[in-house]
């Protein structure tokens with residue numbers, strides 16, 4: 001793939017933010033990658049150019065019928081000053097699975113990875129070196145053909161934007177309070193819950209707002225049919241340590257197959273722990289919290305990394321997990337993942353890609 005590079009003029013370059021107060025998703029770098037798709041031409045016009053608005057028709061299909069998918073990945077600056085991506089191919093492959101689910105075209109994985117590397121090299125000064133900070137990368141695809149008939153668009157834009165981030169939650173690496181929603185559901189089997197479509201996140205916002213109004217950081221979703229089985233948290237997959245077993249809901253068809261989830265499973269299994277992916281009911285989790293066998297719980301996600309859960313509120317009752325403190329496994333997983341991502345520990349899995 002030929003990639004045109006149109007660098008921003010020196011006077012157009014933005015000021016970099018304070019690396020120790022980044023928050024999440026507030027800053028965007030100077031450049032972006034864009035390529036265009038037409039059913040008759042395939043992907044074309046690949047360009048790295050200044051971060052700038054798109055011109056889109058009000059009738060562009062994305063605005064009406066929601067053909068929009070995205071990914072979340074990160075680049076890390078190590079102490080050795082090397083830039084590492086974490087499992088980028090897995091993200092682009094998952095994006096193609098999401099694309100297929102809502103009749104969007106697939107992207108050429110090797111080409112977009114190469115485009116991403118070029119983009120990172122151009123904006124390398126944006127990749128923070130502060131502890132725990134990284135460059136969050138957001139590949140996305142939207143339907144751009146104007147038209148009001150409900151059918152797959154014939155035209156799309158694929159783009160990659162990115163920005164320096166710190167911890168996703170204001171709590172940082174500290175336990176979060178989670179509200180278990182039995183009023184709203186996020187997805188049902190056979191729907192689009194396992195694809196990373198924008199619509200899944202739109203569907204989650206009302207429950208998240210209501211939970212936040214009551215002092216909770218996130219929502220834990222139950223299955224859409226029986227509202228019994230635990231699915232995932234708004235921005236991450238979920239794990240429980242019950243007795244000597246580490247449990248996470250199996251990928252039922254309505255759960256996002258997280259790449260951090262997969263990495264955590266691999267690490268936990270390699271540490272010799274008993275790890276089970278199985279249907280997990282909320283009743284089992286609450287009962288385990290009450291009888292003391294729920295030793296810890298944590299979320300896994302690109303943005304959230306490892307996010308310890310300090311309490312769960314279900315049907316008006318609050319259970320505290322591990323005294324509201326970070327659990328041993330959450331801590332170990334967080335440290336191990338970060339060490340691999342920042343290159344302070346050998347990566348025996350081949351997960352990191354040097355830029």
Ligand code: COI
Pocket residue numbers: 071072073201235236301302303304
């Ligand atoms: C990620 O972890 O990268 C996600 O996509 C979650 C996001 C919606 C913040």
